[in-house]
Every structure is written in C-alpha cells, then in structure tokens.
Amino acid sequence: MSRKNPIASFGQRGYDADIVTDDPRTNLEQLIRENGHDFAAISKMLGKNAAYIQQYIRRGSPRKLDEEDRRRLAEFYGVEEHFLGAPAVRESRRSGPARSDGLLRIKQLQVGASAGPGSLADDEYAESMGFGPKWLRRLGIDPANLSLIAVDGDSMNPTLGDGDDIMVDHSAASRPLRDGIYVLRMDDVLLVKRVAMGPSGKLSIRSDNPQYPDWDDVSPESVNIIGKVVWTGRRL
Structure with missing residues (x-):
C-alpha cells in the first residue's frame, strides 16, 4: 500500500497581511497554522x-532555514522569501531605494503605452509614488515586484472606477493562478479584469460592471497575465 502524501489535501490560502512580522519563525508558524497544516507534515x-520544523520554530535549531528549504516553503505558501529569513530585497528598476523621506518608490505605468505581450517596457513607467516600507511589508510582497497603474474606463465598477490607482504584483504571473482581479493582455490590449480558473482548466474573464461582456472558457495560452491587483486607491 502506498503511503499517503502528507500535503496532498493542503489548500494554501496565501499570506494574511495582518500576521506579517520581522521574525521568520513567527511568520512560518502562523502560515502553517492559518492553513491548517502541522509541523510534522511540512x-x-x-x-x-x-x-x-518544530525544532526550528520552538528551539531555534537550525538557526536559519537552509536556502533550498526556504525557497520551497516560500513557493508552497506563495510568499516572498524574505518573510522566511532571506536577505533584504535588492533594488530594482521597479522600486527604487528609500528617499530621504524614508519612502520606497513604486513606479507608475503610463496608461496607453504599448509593449510586447506579457512584458512591460522601461519607457512605460512615467512617474513613481512613495510608500512606507513597513506598510509594504504588511502586503507580504517584495516591493521589487510591484508597480502602479491607473484604471482606464468603468468596466470594473463598482470595485474599481475610472482613474483609480491600482497596485500590481508582477510575481503573481509566475505562480499558479488564484481567483482575483488581474492586469492582463489579450490581443495586445492591456485589461483589468476579474479572472478565475474553471474545472476544465479554462479561464473565465469577467467585468464587475454588468453592462460589459464576460468571456468564458478562455484558453490560458491566449492570455498573458501581467500581475495581480493587490491594492487600490481612489479620489473621493
């Protein structure tokens, strides 16, 4: 008789921003408990x-996770490695170093700029907006993977309105798709839509505004995921 896979029935919920701390042991323990897992199975x-895992969390032995173990855990739970003890994130073209005001700059995408499918060109970024590093850490996402874009049109009303700023996590494009609001390209057009994976492996792409059409049974190969929307800000 084959042994049961200890993680076969695990349903990862991802990282809850409310539980992020600076202690990788605390973060890992809360990830395990929030997802209904146990130390032995992990x-x-x-x-x-x-x-x-119990010895690592409770006794501090080993002092830090092996790099490969940390990578596998971060991938399994869909979080950035620095929450599990990886070195601080590197500077990148998407997020610059903290300015004198202590803010990290997240670059803003210039709406209407064209680029090849699935990619964003350097000249598509026109401005940047500053965010507090501690606030960004609570999102559970590497700031280097974030950018901002303004919503164009009302197809996502009332969730997102024309001109709303949205923050996009580009690392989501390389992870298994989870239901949510995404920035994507179809036929070289940049869209903001609600996306879900159906039982058949096909995608449903929907607008929150009922006056706009939905697309069902869309082949994933015809869609280029740019990133997942993780935050929005709007004028009142």
Whole structure:
C-alpha cells in the first residue's frame, strides 16, 4: 500500500497581511497554522525528520532555514522569501531605494503605452509614488515586484472606477493562478479584469460592471497575465 502524501489535501490560502512580522519563525508558524497544516507534515514535505520544523520554530535549531528549504516553503505558501529569513530585497528598476523621506518608490505605468505581450517596457513607467516600507511589508510582497497603474474606463465598477490607482504584483504571473482581479493582455490590449480558473482548466474573464461582456472558457495560452491587483486607491 502506498503511503499517503502528507500535503496532498493542503489548500494554501496565501499570506494574511495582518500576521506579517520581522521574525521568520513567527511568520512560518502562523502560515502553517492559518492553513491548517502541522509541523510534522511540512517537515516531511521538505524531506526532513518529523521534528525538523518544530525544532526550528520552538528551539531555534537550525538557526536559519537552509536556502533550498526556504525557497520551497516560500513557493508552497506563495510568499516572498524574505518573510522566511532571506536577505533584504535588492533594488530594482521597479522600486527604487528609500528617499530621504524614508519612502520606497513604486513606479507608475503610463496608461496607453504599448509593449510586447506579457512584458512591460522601461519607457512605460512615467512617474513613481512613495510608500512606507513597513506598510509594504504588511502586503507580504517584495516591493521589487510591484508597480502602479491607473484604471482606464468603468468596466470594473463598482470595485474599481475610472482613474483609480491600482497596485500590481508582477510575481503573481509566475505562480499558479488564484481567483482575483488581474492586469492582463489579450490581443495586445492591456485589461483589468476579474479572472478565475474553471474545472476544465479554462479561464473565465469577467467585468464587475454588468453592462460589459464576460468571456468564458478562455484558453490560458491566449492570455498573458501581467500581475495581480493587490491594492487600490481612489479620489473621493
């Protein structure tokens, strides 16, 4: 008789921004508990003895996770590695270093600029907006993977209105798709839509405004996911 896979029935919920701390052990423990997992099963997933994760969290042994173990855990839970103890994020073209005001700059996408499918060109970024590093950490996302874009049109009313600023997590494009609002390209047009994966493996792409059409049974190969919308700001 084959042994049951200890993670076969796990349903990862991702990282809850309310539980982010600066302690990787606390973050890992809360990820495990929030997802209904146990230390022994996660240890076995890593190919370690059943007490490995418990000893790491409770006794501090090992002092830090092995790089490969940390990578696998971050991928499994859909979080950035620095929340599990990886070195601080590097500067990148999308988010610059903190200015004298202590803010991290997130670059803003220039609406209407054209680029090849699935990519964003450097000249599409026209301005940037400053955010507090601590606030960004609570999102559970590497700031280097974030950009801002203004919503064009009312197809996502009332959730998103014309001119609303949205923050896009580009790292979501390389992870398994979860239901949510995404920035995507179809036929070289940049769209903001609600996307879900159906049982058949096809996508449903929907507008929150009922006056606009929806698309069902869309082949994933015909859609280029740019990133997932993780925050929005709007004028009153």
